[in-house]
Amino acid sequence: MGISVIERNHLEVLRAVNAGGSLTAAAERLHLTQSALSHSIRKLEQQLGTPLWLREGRQLQLTQAGKYLLALANRLLPQFEHAELQIDQFARGQAGTLRIGMECHPCYQWLLKVVGPYLGHWPMVDVDVKQKFQFGGIGALFGHDIDLLVTPDPLHRPGLVFEPVFDYEQVLVVHSGHRLAHNDWISAQDLEPEILITYPVAVERLDVYTHLLLPANIRPARHKTIETTDIMLQMVAAGRGVAALPRWLVQEYQQRMAIVPVQLGETGIGKQIFLGCRERDRNVDYLSAFMKLATEVRWQGIGQGIGQGIAPGVLSGVISDVVSTN
Amino acid sequence: MGISVIERNHLEVLRAVNAGGSLTAAAERLHLTQSALSHSIRKLEQQLGTPLWLREGRQLQLTQAGKYLLALANRLLPQFEHAELQIDQFARGQAGTLRIGMECHPCYQWLLKVVGPYLGHWPMVDVDVKQKFQFGGIGALFGHDIDLLVTPDPLHRPGLVFEPVFDYEQVLVVHSGHRLAHNDWISAQDLEPEILITYPVAVERLDVYTHLLLPANIRPARHKTIETTDIMLQMVAAGRGVAALPRWLVQEYQQRMAIVPVQLGETGIGKQIFLGCRERDRNVDYLSAFMKLATEVRWQGIGQGIGQGIAPGVLSGVISDVVSTN
DNA sequence: ACATATCCATGAATTCTATTCACGTTAGGC
DNA sequence: GCCTAACGTGAATAGAATTCATGGATATGT
Missing domain, CATH: 3.40.190.10 (Periplasmic binding protein-like II)
Incomplete structure (x- = not known):
């Protein structure tokens, strides 16, 4: 049973050196002398039996072992930190x-x-x-x-x-004067000439694509991405495109915007969260x-x-x- | 920026006390005096601002914070330990x-x-x-x-x-004298009177079920589970049941056992690893x-x-x- | 090319921390 | 009620980590 050699402390050092770029800068971050760091590093390297940095001139270059420990640090330190916050709350x-x-x-x-x-x-x-x-x-x-x-x-x-x-229906949102606004439902073909606005995520995660467009092998004329729901709906209300959103969400905005929900596909797109x-x-x-x-x-x-x-x-x-x- | 209070050390204490059941036993494990542990724990509890154990008579009972830290210990300590082994190999x-x-x-x-x-x-x-x-x-x-x-x-x-x-075909393995041994393929109905032998995993992870039995809503007469491939095939060769395995695997055993692979379903079950x-x-x-x-x-x-x-x-x-x- | 500012390493001195030792206290078993 | 097992505490000590003072090495600017 080998006793512990890597301490949290050491991980902090790895992270600080990495962030600061130099030993001196890292020492500053850790509220320590440069000398203290140097000593502590040397001891750690001795105990591990391998250097963690290559000293090339006055540059420090991480060795394989060093990189490994740095990755460990980035993984574990946040957990320590969160634990301390959490315990503080318990306290x-x-x-x-x-x-x-x-x-x-x-x-x-x-x-x-x-x-x-x-x-x-x-x-x-x-x-x-x-x-x-x-x-x-x-x-x-x-x-x-x-x-x-x-x-x-x-x-x-x-x-x-x-x-x-909860379950909801994913619908197409169009401007209330839109040519599709009064359709019973929307087919892939209907979308072909449209500008489709979605959140900026992979196509595979967009139901309009997986359920409607991809199966029919049809792409909309343009595909724009927007981060926020509000702006997205502003665009739709301005007739600058169409979007796919939950029906309940559209209904909430419908009070103050000229937008209309329309069923997607013959059977509608059902979603579960x-x-x-x-x-x-x-x-x-x-x-x-x-x-x-x-x-x-x-x-x-x-x-x-x-x-x-x-x-x-x-x-x-x-x-x-x-x-x-x- | 609060400075570090939880150290690896402390996690080791949590784990040791939990494993040993008492402070004294834990001290033994850690090659320490009971007194040392007591001191160290008191300091930790002071720094955290909350007790980790409730002292009920001579029993130690973990508090919420203590349980939380113990979970952290069980999560993080193995990573420290593996890192040390890994670095030793680098060295x-x-x-x-x-x-x-x-x-x-x-x-x-x-x-x-x-x-x-x-x-x-x-x-x-x-x-x-x-x-x-x-x-x-x-x-x-x-x-x-x-x-x-x-x-x-x-x-x-x-x-x-x-x-x-790699890709392979999942087939049914039967004894070479089995009534199904010369079928072109096996239907769900064919399996109804059989004893099906599988590895002991959830039914959803067994392709015979997901691809054949469940869609047809049919269950085999009996379903036995066996851990090892060798014994499973011994059972099949002895005519004590049928199993579903990769075709290439069956072919390898076929040389020394009286077993035969048969296609599952009309189109066969294709698998990818x-x-x-x-x-x-x-x-x-x-x-x-x-x-x-x-x-x-x-x-x-x-x-x-x-x-x-x-x-x-x-x-x-x-x-x-x-x-x-x- | 020389001075200069950085940066890291080292050894001895110092300060600080963890650990032990010795003893006191408490709870439960017989 | 006494004995044992277990935890707590304070002073003493052994052992770390940190600093201080210093030197060598390497870039940067003039």
């Missing part, structure tokens, strides 16, 4: 922070409806929403970057649990409470939409809370 | 250990054909095969428990890369070399089978090398 009598990841753009509006009541029931829990993941939502769950994942693509695997939280978490976390009370609440909200008005809409002020207020991981 | 001039995970039972025979040449080309790389995963193969990849995954269910997600490595790794690792030379070699082996005789079979001795010899994670 203050709070239950912790629920980090929710979102893989589906328009679900944000739905999430807000759940988060509101949730925060009321669990005053000692903070909620944090993340929307960008280096390794995708699933990776973020496995990597403990988030605790819950809202996604249209569940993945029933050992270690993860998904539950459907899932909420997933790590299996181990199922007995974390404030987490399972969120899942329970989320599944209950399902029956409470999504799809009826109009009248339950959220005031724009509230909406944008909460949106600004969103934290994005690089 | 000895070795490239490291390639940890291959397997999610498909019969692929083992295929893997052997790749590992042999690979070990020849990369004398400084060790290979380790793992077959059980707490969180499934994907979880093991994300959690850095393995570096490569052999699986029939690839998952194209950001952060992971999969490549097909994939090799996956973390995207970041793609530029690790010895790892990408394995993937390259694996894709090349595809054309070299799998499916022709007979004559290239592996001698039973070699086979079982290597099988015993398999390391299973709890």
Whole structure:
């Protein structure tokens, strides 16, 4: 049983040197003398039996072992840091922070409806929403970057649990004066001359494509991507293109914009959104409470939409809370 | 910027106390005095601002914060430990250990054909095969428990890369005197009176079910599960049941056993096996070399089978090398 | 080419931290 | 009620990590 040689400390050093570029800069970051760092590094290298940097002139070049440790540092240090925050919350009598990841753009509006009541029931829990993941939502769950994942693509695997939280219909949104505005439904051919606006994600994740366009082997005249739902709908209302969004979402905006939802395809495109978490976390009370609440909200008005809409002020207020991981 | 308070050290304490049940036992494990532990724990608890254990009489009960840290320890410590081993290998001039995970039972025979040449080309790389995963193969990849995954269910997600490595046909194996032995193909109805032998995995992962039985809503008379391919085929050869396996595998055993492969379903069941790794690792030379070699082996005789079979001795010899994670 | 500013390494001195030792306290078993 | 097993505490000590002072090496600018 070899005793521990790599300490958290060492990982901090690797990260700092990498970030600072030089030993001296790293020392500064760590509130240490350059000398201290030099000593500590030398000792570590001695214990490991291999150098971590090649000293080329006054440049430090990571060796293979060094790169390996740096990767480890980037992986583990965030977990240490988050653990400290979490424990600090425990210490203050709070239950912790629920980090929710979102893989589906328009679900944000739905999430807000759940988060509101949730925060009321669990005053000692903070909620944090993340929307960008280096390794995708699933990776973020496995990597403990988030605790819950809202996604249209569940993945029933050992270690993860998904539950459907709501169903909706994906429809085409067009300007109310649009030639397709009064169609019963839209075919792939109907879209051929159109400008299609979508979120900037891979085509495989866009249902208009997978369910309608790709099977018919048809592409719209143009395909533009826009990040935000609001701007997207502004474009549609201005007659500058068409978009595919959940029906309930369109209905909420319909009050104040000249837009119309139209069924996509002969049978319509049905979608399901899932909420997933790590299996181990199922007995974390404030987490399972969120899942329970989320599944209950399902029956409470999504799809009826109009009248339950959220005031724009509230909406944008909460949106600004969103934290994005690089 | 709060400075680090949780150290690897502390995680070791959490784990040791949990394993030992008492402070004294834990101290023993850590080659420390009980007093040292007590001091160190007190300091940690002070810094965190919350107790990690409730002292109930002479029993230690983990608090919420303590449980949280214990989970962290169980997650992070193995990574530290593996990193130390890996760096030790770097230090000895070795490239490291390639940890291959397997999610498909019969692929083992295929893997052997790749590992042999690979070990020849990369004398400084060790290979380790793992077959059980707490969180499934994907979880093991994300959690850095393995570096490569052999699986029939690839998952194209950001952060992971999969490549097909070989195709094969899944066939029914029956005793050569079996009533179905000379059928052109097998229908779901044909299986109804049979005893079906499979590996002990979920029905959804068995192609006989997903492709044949479930669609027809038919179940075989009995369903037995057996761990090992050899015993499974012994059973089949003894007329005690039928099984579904890759055609090439059956052909290899056919030389020394009275068994016959028969096509499953009218069109046959085609399968593809994939090799996956973390995207970041793609530029690790010895790892990408394995993937390259694996894709090349595809054309070299799998499916022709007979004559290239592996001698039973070699086979079982290597099988015993398999390391299973709890 | 020379001075200069950076940057890293080293050894001895120092400060700080972890560990031990010795003892006290508490809870449960017989 | 006494004995054992287990944890807590304070002072003493052994052992680390950190600093200080310094020197050598390498780029940069004039």
